[in-house]
Amino acid sequence: MIFNSLSYLLLLLIVITLYWLLPYRARLVLIFSASLIFYGFWKINFIPVLLISVIVDWWVSQKMLKCDKRNRFFLLLGSLTTNLSLLFYFKYLIFFADNSIGFANLLGVELDPIAFKIILPLGISFYTFQTISYTVDVYRGFIKPEKDFILFACYVTFFPQLVAGPILRAKEVIPQFTNRPSFSFDYIFIGIRFILFGLFLKVVMADNLSILVDSGFAIDVKYISAIDVWTLAFLFGFQIYFDFSAYSFIALGSARMMGIIFPNNFNFPYISTSPKDFWQRWHISLSSWIRDYLYLPLNKTKVLDRSEGGLAKAVKTKGTNKSLFITMGLMGLWHGANWTFLIWGIYHAIVISIYRLIEPKTLNFSERFRFLGGILVTLPVMMLSWIPFRANSLNDALGMWLKIFNPLAYTWLGMRENVYIITFLVLISFFIVYFFKVKILPIINSKKFISIICDTILITFVTSMVIVFFRSINQFIYFQF
Amino acid sequence: MKNNIFNQNRLSILIGLLLGIFLLDIFSSNIDSEINFEEFALGKNTKTLMALVENKKIHCSDLKDLSLCIEGHKADKNNSPVILWLGNSQLHAINQNKPGNETAAPQIHRFLKKYNFHTLTLSQANANLQEHYLLFAYLLDRFPIKTLVLPIVFDDMREDEIRSNIRRVLKDQNSLKKINKTLTGKSLISRFNDKDLADNQSNALDDTIQNSYENSIDEKLGKIWPLWTKRDILRGELFGTLYLLRNSILGIKATTTRKMIKGKYIKNRNAYQDILNLALDNKIEVLVYIPPIRSDIKIPYELTEYNNFKKEIKDIAEEYKIYFTSLENLVPSEFWGKKASTNLSEESEVDFMHFQAEGHRLLAEAIYLEISKILQLTKKP
Numbered sequence: 121m122i123f124n125s126l127s128y129l130l131l132l133l134i135v136i137t138l139y140w141l142l143p144y145r146a147r148l149v150l151i152f153s154a155s156l157i158f159y160g161f162w163k164i165n166f167i168p169v170l171l172i173s174v175i176v177d178w179w180v181s182q183k184m185l186k187c188d189k190r191n192r193f194f195l196l197l198g199s200l201t202t203n204l205s206l207l208f209y210f211k212y213l214i215f216f217a218d219n220s221i222g223f224a225n226l227l228g229v230e231l232d233p234i235a236f237k238i239i240l241p242l243g244i245s246f247y248t249f250q251t252i253s254y255t256v257d258v259y260r261g262f263i264k265p266e267k268d269f270i271l272f273a274c275y276v277t278f279f280p281q282l283v284a285g286p287i288l289r290a291k292e293v294i295p296q297f298t299n300r301p302s303f304s305f306d307y308i309f310i311g312i313r314f315i316l317f318g319l320f321l322k323v324v325m326a327d328n329l330s331i332l333v334d335s336g337f338a339i340d341v342k343y344i345s346a347i348d349v350w351t352l353a354f355l356f357g358f359q360i361y362f363d364f365s366a367y368s369f370i371a372l373g374s375a376r377m378m379g380i381i382f383p384n385n386f387n388f389p390y391i392s393t394s395p396k397d398f399w400q401r402w403h404i405s406l407s408s409w410i411r412d413y414l415y416l417p418l419n420k421t422k423v424l425d426r427s428e429g430g431l432a433k434a435v436k437t438k439g440t441n442k443s444l445f446i447t448m449g450l451m452g453l454w455h456g457a458n459w460t461f462l463i464w465g466i467y468h469a470i471v472i473s474i475y476r477l478i479e480p481k482t483l484n485f486s487e488r489f490r491f492l493g494g495i496l497v498t499l500p501v502m503m504l505s506w507i508p509f510r511a512n513s514l515n516d517a518l519g520m521w522l523k524i525f526n527p528l529a530y531t532w533l534g535m536r537e538n539v540y541i542i543t544f545l546v547l548i549s550f551f552i553v554y555f556f557k558v559k560i561l562p563i564i565n566s567k568k569f570i571s572i573i574c575d576t577i578l579i580t581f582v583t584s585m586v587i588v589f590f591r592s593i594n595q596f597i598y599f600q601f
Numbered sequence: 602m603k604n605n606i607f608n609q610n611r612l613s614i615l616i617g618l619l620l621g622i623f624l625l626d627i628f629s630s631n632i633d634s635e636i637n638f639e640e641f642a643l644g645k646n647t648k649t650l651m652a653l654v655e656n657k658k659i660h661c662s663d664l665k666d667l668s669l670c671i672e673g674h675k676a677d678k679n680n681s682p683v684i685l686w687l688g689n690s691q692l693h694a695i696n697q698n699k700p701g702n703e704t705a706a707p708q709i710h711r712f713l714k715k716y717n718f719h720t721l722t723l724s725q726a727n728a729n730l731q732e733h734y735l736l737f738a739y740l741l742d743r744f745p746i747k748t749l750v751l752p753i754v755f756d757d758m759r760e761d762e763i764r765s766n767i768r769r770v771l772k773d774q775n776s777l778k779k780i781n782k783t784l785t786g787k788s789l790i791s792r793f794n795d796k797d798l799a800d801n802q803s804n805a806l807d808d809t810i811q812n813s814y815e816n817s818i819d820e821k822l823g824k825i826w827p828l829w830t831k832r833d834i835l836r837g838e839l840f841g842t843l844y845l846l847r848n849s850i851l852g853i854k855a856t857t858t859r860k861m862i863k864g865k866y867i868k869n870r871n872a873y874q875d876i877l878n879l880a881l882d883n884k885i886e887v888l889v890y891i892p893p894i895r896s897d898i899k900i901p902y903e904l905t906e907y908n909n910f911k912k913e914i915k916d917i918a919e920e921y922k923i924y925f926t927s928l929e930n931l932v933p934s935e936f937w938g939k940k941a942s943t944n945l946s947e948e949s950e951v952d953f954m955h956f957q958a959e960g961h962r963l964l965a966e967a968i969y970l971e972i973s974k975i976l977q978l979t980k981k982p
Contacts, residue, residue: 121811122811125811125815126815126818126819126822127811127814127815127818130818160810161810161811161814162810162811164810305611306610306611309610309611309614309615310610312614312618313610313614316614331762334792335761335762338761338788338792339864339865339868340864340867340868342864343863343864343867344864512791532863533860533862534862534863534864535862535864536759536862538847541847541851568609571609572609572612572613575609575610575613575614575617576612576613576616576617576620577617578613578617579613579614579616579617579618579620579621580616580617580620580621580624581621582617582621583617583618583620583621583622584621584622584624584625587621587622587625587828587832588625588832588835588836588839589832589836590832
């Protein structure tokens, strides 16, 4: 089920109503059943894959409770093997097979391409990481294994965050299921606000930008200019930001309506003053996961054990470049089985390595200069990373990147005039909204009456736009990861 | 203090939600739910006419209304060979229309009917050649096509969107077989169909429980809440206003020079060649023409680009040994007209694309003349 659909809003209405009425046990059954319905609405035959992951990790965690350290390690290996095998089969097998055959052909061994089709189960990358984090945390002794299977299943399958995160830790969610706060309309209204803004970002912003982005990336690289490459990088950067943050907003809002609080997954990432800053503002729950379960262990450094903070600590840590490149490369591949995603990860690793070298030399500059200069440098650097992320092939991505170094490629335009105008307007609007939030909003909020008027105007506008544009035509981009 | 903020929250959300719905309801109640966006875009001076001959549809838009044209052809009991005319709004719009006027399509249809040919016209506003290619591939299985008439419009070489009612061709297996080896076909399949292919099926909504359930709720909601069904129109109105606003701010008018967009131009040129290949493979004769354009004032193109375009289209036609003619100067200035303003001012603007009924008569005669050469017909219209 997708969030920008009437079926989801109907399901949510039913679940929220029952959630506040039912006793504890029935509530858990409600969440688990609603989550399976939510998942099955896409393709019912992938529910068993999800359940295998849930059952294996619950069983492994129970066994760990009674084992010595050595056997616990083998149980952990068993869980990792099961989860990663499922992920490998569904997500990476075709990529691996295609590349192996290609490599063999390169060596002179003639092999025919294998023609088999594997459909990627929705959200498998997200729930696999969530279950892995649980088992690793039990192994590390950070949490006690959850005895109640339904409660554990609710943690893994909880529908607001099942298919595209945020990727949360068991200790953040499970206690919120067990200790439901007393009902307050505030939960409902705050949830509605989150959902409204999420839907606005998705159906009004992201879906309309996607038409321009798809059309732009469909042009043969030979015929696009360097200005087009920059424009498409910025345009897709905003599309994916609106799309994914929209999903996170709706997830946060849906959970909040049940009194469950999720941490923020995005925080104005394009206002970042450095790569370090970017990685504590972008997809925070994934970068925090990568930090705690990959980067810091590779560096043998103490983990933070929370889904907040992002990769900032990892960026600043004087870890080896090897672990940085492994981490970012794997994070790239997590997004999809394609060399373009690997390139995206490696690009970020290179940017962070350069940042580590430059950062000490900027400490003498004034705060204001560091802030403005930081944004001016970081924004285009981060936006350029989206080129391989969105490009149709590795060749296209490299071709587009090369264009920006060719002065002659700046002398013409290869897209409709509207694309440049809209990109410019979105960029300007983004900074205006940020300025408004940071500088104007506190002043408005200090005056109660004006605050209500402004907020009402905003909600009126957002509501009417959402109604006009509400269509379940496009999935969220992160559903395919 | 905390409670206070929450109370403000509740108040503004409640009022905002209700006000948003209320204002939309008021605004949409003044909107004609039968509004035709094509007419809206053309302005009040220009009228769309999708012709009927003897109460049978012979001029359609795309897959949306094609079944009516198929019925029209079936009514010809002897399965007449089809003269297929694909084009843009020039074929279905009449400037300064008066009662009784008709476009070129029914006139040609009647001329050729005498020789037992069934002329079928399909046209869409700003139609590009990639769309024509898809439609042509789709129609090959549905009609016994004898001749294809294809205007190549410079303006439309800037377009490469495929409207949803033509994109549906990409779901038709027989059509896919015809196009999947060509440059245009591969590009369109990877752009629009790959979302539904196996490597990315998680992103596809077709054939999911979600899709069927969603359609049913959508339909029910539309029955109880009229605003829901008018949202298409509201979106169109909003985009229309933004378009006028953009033109006003940037000083864009109908006469503003439009530059060629190389990437899109090449795609459409490839589609032109793919259409010719498909036609020749199926032993269909082709007549390509450069359509009439208003020539008493400066055309809104860069002259070098426009001249190169005409030369290239002609050269390709010669290379493929198909019939080519330029009808650029066919319609004299008195048979052209003005169109509604393309910005927020009330001032009418020059219409370079759509001529009056007399222009359609001249076009019908010119096309008939060319077709009669191809089909070796003897009588004059």
